[in-house]
Amino acid sequence: QQQVKQSPQSLIVQKGGISIINCAYENTAFDYFPWYQQFPGKGPALLIAIRPDVSEKKEGRFTISFNKSAKQFSLHIMDSQPGDSATYFCAASMRFNAGKSTFGDGTTLTVKP
C-alpha cells in the first residue's frame, strides 16, 4: 500500500507560469510534510515543509497548500523559471521521526524558456 501518492509524474510549464504538484497521504498519524528538490546527479534537498496545524506556508515563490480533511497537500511554484527544472518529491513522517519518511514517486518538472 503506497502511503503517499504524488501526481503528475511529469510536468512541463512555460517560463513565468505556475507549477502545481499534488500529493495525497493515507496515514493520519503523519504530521510533517516536506517537499524536496533534486537536480540530476545530486541528493534531494529540502525546499519547504508544513505541519497540519496550518493550511498554507509560503517561502518566496514556493507555497505549500495543506488540506487536512482531504489528506492532501500541494506545492505551487509561482513565476516558474528554467532553473526550477528538477525532480520534486513530497514526503510525510510522524512527529520527531523524519528519519523514517515516506516519499512520493516524484515529479519531473521542465520549465521551458
Added chain:
Amino acid sequence: NAGVTQTPKFQVLKTGQSMTLQCAQDMNHEYMSWYRQDPGMGLRLIHYSVGAGITDQGEVPNGYNVSRSTTEDFPLRLLSAAPSQTSVYFCASGDRQETQYFGPGTRLLVL
C-alpha cells in the same frame, strides 16, 4: 562542515559479492537513514537509526545490514549483491527539527 558524505560515488559489483557503502555526517545529528532510489519509484527507506547503537528496519530491508557504533557513521552492508540491488543509494541525517540532509549518493551496478 562537510555535511553528509558518501563513499564510493560509483561501484560495480558481481552477483554474490559483498560490499559496504559508507556514510558519515559532521552535524552531530541523532537520526540517520538509508534510502534507495529507483526510476519512477521515489525514495524507499532501507534502514534508519535514531542514535548510536539503535537501528530499525524500513520499507525494503532485505539483503542489507546496518550498524551505528558512533553518532557520525552509518555504514550500509550488502551481504550478497543481486541485480535487483542496482540502484542509487542515499544516506540522510537529521535532528529533532525534522529536516533531513541528504548525501550526494552512491550509484551501484550489480552485474
